[in-house]
Structures are given as C-alpha cells and as structure tokens.
Amino acid sequence: MMDPESSELFNYTTGRFLTNDARRLQERRRVFNIPGLFNIIAQAVHCEPGQIVDFRKLGEGGLNRVFLVTLDTGLRLVARIPYPLLTPKAHAVASEVATMDFLRLKGLPVPKVYSYSFTSDNEAGTEYVLMEYVKGIDLSGIWADLKEHEIISLMDQLTTVESALMSIAFPAGGSIYYTNDLQELGSEGVLLDGQLDGNASEEKRFCIGPDLSVPLWYGRREQLEVFRGPYEDAKSVLLAGAMKELAYLDQFGAPRAPYERLRREHYNYEQQPPSDHAQNLGRYVRLAPSLVPDDSTLSAFCIRHPDLTDSNIRVSTENGGLQILSVLDWQHATVLPLFLHAGIPGFIQNEEDDVSRKMIAPKLPDDFDKLPGEEQEQERELLRRRLVHYHYVLSTATYNRVHHKGFVYPLNSFRRRIFIHASAIWEGETIKLLCALIDLVLGWEDIVTDGTPCPLVFTEEEIRAADKLHRALTTTEGQEMFLRYHVGYGDDTWVPTAHYETAKALGEELKRRTLEACAGVEDSDKVYGAVQANWPLDDMDEAEFEEFK
Structure with missing residues (x-):
C-alpha cells in the first residue's frame, strides 16, 4: 500500500520555502484515493481501470498538482488536483471548467475537459479536473532562444487569439460558471444569451456569477457576505474590491506590523492601525466612479487570460514553424471592463526600458562587434526583450485594435493601478493606495x-x-533584490529543492553579517534586536502569519 506520508504523488517536491517551510508544504499536500481516481478516469474516457498503464506527476504549480495519465491505447490525458490552499476552491474549480468549455465552443485553443468535480465527495476523495493532454512543448522551454522571425510569428498568433477572446461580448461582469453548478454553490447568475450561434440549450448552460479575483476571497474574506458580482457596470466593479476590504477591516481588522519585514524599519517597527487604510478606502470609494473612461467601448465587459505567461502557452515547432497549440490554466479567469484588462502581459512587457517604452525599433548597438563576449550576450538578451515588447505592441495594433486602444488610452495604466491597490488585501500598510489617491487628486483634470x-x-x-515615506520604502526594494540575487529565491521565498540547504546557509550568513554590522551604529542594541526580530528569511510567528494566509 502506498505511504501517503512519503509519496511524491501527494506531497510537494518541486521546491522548498526559506520561511515557514513546513506550513507551505502542508498547504500543498493532498492525499487522494488513487484506485478511486482510476475508476473516475475509466468512466470519463470509456475504458477499464486496468488499461491505465502509467500515472505520474507531470508538474506542480502555485495552486495545483498535475498528473499525466497514459492508457494502453496510447491516449494520454491530464489529471489536475488543487492544493488545499486554493481559494475559493469549489468556485474556482467549477468556474475554470465552465470557462474552458465556453471558450472551446467559441473556437479558442483551450484543452477539452473530460470530467471534473468541485467537491471531494467522490471516489477519489478530492476535487479534480480531467482534461486533454496537449502535445508539443511549453513556450517557456524555448522562450529565451527565439529569433526575430519567430517572435513576430508568435506575437501575431498570440494577439489574434487575444482578439478572438476579447471580442466576446458579455451581459455582465464576474466569472463564468455552468448554470447548474452555480445554483449548487448557492448563487444565481446572468445567463449568457446570444453567444453560441443561437443554440438556446447550450447558452442556458452558462452564466456569469461571482467574480473570482483572489483578493475578494483571500483568507477570512471568504466568510464575508459581500457583493462580488455579477456586475452590471464598470462602476460596480471599481467599488466591489474596496467595499470588500472595508467589510474585512470592520469585522477582522486589528493593528499589525507590515507583512513585508524589510519595510517595518520605516514604520519604527510599530504596528499600524487598520483605520488608516479604511480612511483611504473611503476616499477611494468617493472618487472611484470618476475613473470610468469617457469612451464607452473601454467599459464593455470582456474576458482575458488571468495570468498569461510563457509556461501556460503550449506550442509546436514541427514543420519548421512555431505554432500555438493551446493556452492553459484558466483558474480565476474574470469578465471585467476592457480598461481593467488592458495591458501588456508581464512576461512580454519591458516598459522599464526607455527604448521599449518609446517604441523605438530595436537593434544591436553600432559597436556591438567591438564589445567583450559577456557584454555581447547581455546586449543580445536586451535586444530579445525589446523585440518581444515591440512586436507584441505592433501585432496588437494590427490584430486587436480594441485592446491596443485600451492600453494606450490616456492614464489607463493609472486607473488599473489604483483599482488594484484599493482591491488588494490589507497587509499592514496603506501607502500605495494613499500615493495613488494623491496622484489622482493632483491629476484630477486629466482624468475628469x-x-x-x-x-x-x-x-x-x-x-x-x-x-x-514612499521614497524611504523604495530603498527596501533594492535590499530585497540583493537578498534574492545572493540567496537565490523567488516569490514566497521559494527555492528549488536541490538548492534549499545552500540557500538556507546563505541566508543565515547574510543575517550574521548584518547583525555584526549593527555593532557600529547608534543605538546598536536596539537596532540589533530589531534586525534579529524582523529578519525576512526567518520563520514568521504563526499567530501573526495566520492573519495573511
């Protein structure tokens, strides 16, 4: 019998976490009934459980574990099982399946779903999604080596897919569900009439229900009886996140130190009152209706991939060309006004670079051949990033003009930024929202x-x-980058499993050196104690940590 304590099928093995490692691993641990899952698979693809000849872990993401299932017929499919930390789990699974089905019916390159359950009340004892295995490779495997003609082709294809996606009209904002599933989850939605070529029975299967944006449900926010959609207009979208956070602060708010420990120095290591953030949320609520663009086309509801990256685009390199086969991972997809969706995907945008920001045609420097080898490599990588950004914008202007209009609309990036700050979970600070509000007030005549x-x-x-305060806090960004670079960790202090012990040792050595340096500063004992208590790579007190996770 398989030991659930040690089996890699149930446990997170891709990486470790430099802070609160045991907790992070437990959040990603999911034991399930393998024979029961095999029975479910057999029923879904009309075979016998004994025909499953291979079942292995294919990958682990931020919220799900993915398994590759192989039958003796050669058929392969993917079984995806969410971690316990997925929020809100039932809604997220139900909505993603319905979203994928709806988009496939609209002709988008999305995997087919064979079977799913948004509850653990089944033979497998877990929520799951069984879907088509898409051949080819992840774009991330070749992303860094693309030539310019491949970049152009890829950006043309990607923006064409986005155009088809964003041209779908919706009667309301929120997330897509099967009508029956949403009713089982205790809600009613807005039917998607007129979207599937007049097929009334198909259209009634789908509806728009509550918005699955993570900040609306995070932690104890899931317990709140607050409005999460369906939204009737852009104004209601702009207000929902702030009203949710006001309700959270009213019910659960308590003084707390900023979550990012490097930033605490600039608050004198003191806990911050929730009332400051509530005040700024109230200010935002007064001003938010004015953020709706004058151009009504930018307020039209549309859908976009929730987290487009090179790792969830599946491509083929056969026959000498690069072809997008499928776009994966639609968890937490939302239908929002176009101006809140508009923008260049994070893995493509290079806006911190002046050449990219000004849309200057990229090229290597004139003295490239005279540069040392290491500098040539740096220039080639810079050129690649500029080419990706440049051709995405050009392709969007050609194939998705409505989207292009959205992200070049005056101050549209600011509208998105202040909306994000107002909707975000409170982590002991309000400075980002406050600075955005000040920018809005000072630039009021440009918005209104x-x-x-x-x-x-x-x-x-x-x-x-x-x-x-904002200027002081920017110094912590450099400190964070220094730590990340020298220790080698990513978001949530994640490191590859093989690098864990080395990274822990590097973090401890940096802490030791930092504490030694405290000896020569004014009030050295006080500074030493503050650094000791707030070192960002130490485990965080679980009682404090619970406020955020």
Whole structure:
C-alpha cells in the first residue's frame, strides 16, 4: 500500500520555502484515493481501470498538482488536483471548467475537459479536473532562444487569439460558471444569451456569477457576505474590491506590523492601525466612479487570460514553424471592463526600458562587434526583450485594435493601478493606495475632463509625508533584490529543492553579517534586536502569519 506520508504523488517536491517551510508544504499536500481516481478516469474516457498503464506527476504549480495519465491505447490525458490552499476552491474549480468549455465552443485553443468535480465527495476523495493532454512543448522551454522571425510569428498568433477572446461580448461582469453548478454553490447568475450561434440549450448552460479575483476571497474574506458580482457596470466593479476590504477591516481588522519585514524599519517597527487604510478606502470609494473612461467601448465587459505567461502557452515547432497549440490554466479567469484588462502581459512587457517604452525599433548597438563576449550576450538578451515588447505592441495594433486602444488610452495604466491597490488585501500598510489617491487628486483634470471639481483635497503636509515615506520604502526594494540575487529565491521565498540547504546557509550568513554590522551604529542594541526580530528569511510567528494566509 502506498505511504501517503512519503509519496511524491501527494506531497510537494518541486521546491522548498526559506520561511515557514513546513506550513507551505502542508498547504500543498493532498492525499487522494488513487484506485478511486482510476475508476473516475475509466468512466470519463470509456475504458477499464486496468488499461491505465502509467500515472505520474507531470508538474506542480502555485495552486495545483498535475498528473499525466497514459492508457494502453496510447491516449494520454491530464489529471489536475488543487492544493488545499486554493481559494475559493469549489468556485474556482467549477468556474475554470465552465470557462474552458465556453471558450472551446467559441473556437479558442483551450484543452477539452473530460470530467471534473468541485467537491471531494467522490471516489477519489478530492476535487479534480480531467482534461486533454496537449502535445508539443511549453513556450517557456524555448522562450529565451527565439529569433526575430519567430517572435513576430508568435506575437501575431498570440494577439489574434487575444482578439478572438476579447471580442466576446458579455451581459455582465464576474466569472463564468455552468448554470447548474452555480445554483449548487448557492448563487444565481446572468445567463449568457446570444453567444453560441443561437443554440438556446447550450447558452442556458452558462452564466456569469461571482467574480473570482483572489483578493475578494483571500483568507477570512471568504466568510464575508459581500457583493462580488455579477456586475452590471464598470462602476460596480471599481467599488466591489474596496467595499470588500472595508467589510474585512470592520469585522477582522486589528493593528499589525507590515507583512513585508524589510519595510517595518520605516514604520519604527510599530504596528499600524487598520483605520488608516479604511480612511483611504473611503476616499477611494468617493472618487472611484470618476475613473470610468469617457469612451464607452473601454467599459464593455470582456474576458482575458488571468495570468498569461510563457509556461501556460503550449506550442509546436514541427514543420519548421512555431505554432500555438493551446493556452492553459484558466483558474480565476474574470469578465471585467476592457480598461481593467488592458495591458501588456508581464512576461512580454519591458516598459522599464526607455527604448521599449518609446517604441523605438530595436537593434544591436553600432559597436556591438567591438564589445567583450559577456557584454555581447547581455546586449543580445536586451535586444530579445525589446523585440518581444515591440512586436507584441505592433501585432496588437494590427490584430486587436480594441485592446491596443485600451492600453494606450490616456492614464489607463493609472486607473488599473489604483483599482488594484484599493482591491488588494490589507497587509499592514496603506501607502500605495494613499500615493495613488494623491496622484489622482493632483491629476484630477486629466482624468475628469468635464470640469467637475475634485471632492477630495490633500494638504501640503499630507503630500510631503506620503512622499517621504514612499521614497524611504523604495530603498527596501533594492535590499530585497540583493537578498534574492545572493540567496537565490523567488516569490514566497521559494527555492528549488536541490538548492534549499545552500540557500538556507546563505541566508543565515547574510543575517550574521548584518547583525555584526549593527555593532557600529547608534543605538546598536536596539537596532540589533530589531534586525534579529524582523529578519525576512526567518520563520514568521504563526499567530501573526495566520492573519495573511
């Protein structure tokens, strides 16, 4: 009998975490009934359980574990099982399946779903999704080596897919569900009428229900009885996240130190009151309706991939060309106004670079041949990043003009930024929202062009204090980058399993050196104690940690 304590099928083995490792691994541990899952697979693809000749872990993502199932007929399919940390689990599984089915019916390159369950009440004892295995390779495997003609072809294909996706009209905002599933989850939705070529029975299967954006459900927010959609207009979208967070602070808010421990120094290591953030959320609620663009086409509801990266695009390199085969991972997909979806995907955008930002045609420097080998490699990589950004924007302008209009619309990136800050979970700080509000007030006439006066005023003292704190906090970004580079960790202090012991030792050595350096500063004992208590690579107190996870 398989030991659930040690089996890699049930446990997270891809990486470790430098802080709260045991907790992070437990959140990703999922024991299930393998014979029961095999029975489910057999029923889904009309075979016998004994015809399953191979079952192995294919990969582990941030929220799910993926298995490759092989039959004796050669058929392969994917079984995906969510971790316990997925939020909100039932809604997320149900919505993703319905979204994928709906988009396939609309002709988008999305895997076929064979079977699913958004509850653990089944033979496998777990939520699951069984779907088509898409041949080919992940784009991430060749991303760094693409030539310019391949980049152009890929960007043309990608923006064409996005155009087809974003041209689907929706009667409301939120997330897509099967109508019956949403009713089983205790909600009613807005039917997607007129979207599937007049097939009334198919259309009634789908509806728009609650918005699955993670900040709306994170942690104890899932317990709140707050409005999460369906949204009738852009204004209701802009307000929902802030109203949710106000409700959270009212019910659960308590003073806390900033979650990012490197930033605590600039708050004198003191706990921050939730009332400050509640005040800024209230200010945002007053101003949010003015963020709706004057151009009504930018407020039309549309859907976009929730987290487009090179690792969830499946491609073929056969026959000498690069072809997009499928776009994977639609968990937490949302239907929102176009102006809140518009923008260049993170793995493509290179906006911190002046050449990319100004859309100057990329090329190697004139003295490239005279540069040392290492600098030539750096210039080639810089050129590749610029080419990807440049051709995505050009292809979007050609094949997805509505989207292009969205991300070049005046101050549209600011509208998205302040909306994100107002919807985000409170982690002991309010400075990002406060600075965005100040920018909005100071630039009011550029956002609201009809002459309506701004109902909010900041004093010069408030503006100076916010700017001073913001500038001080930017120093922590360099400190964080230094730690990441020298220790070698990613988000949530993740490291590859093989690098864990080395990374732990490097982190401890940096901590030791930092504490030694405290000896020569003013109030050395106080500084030493503060660093010791707030070192960012130490485990965090579980009681404090529970507030965020």
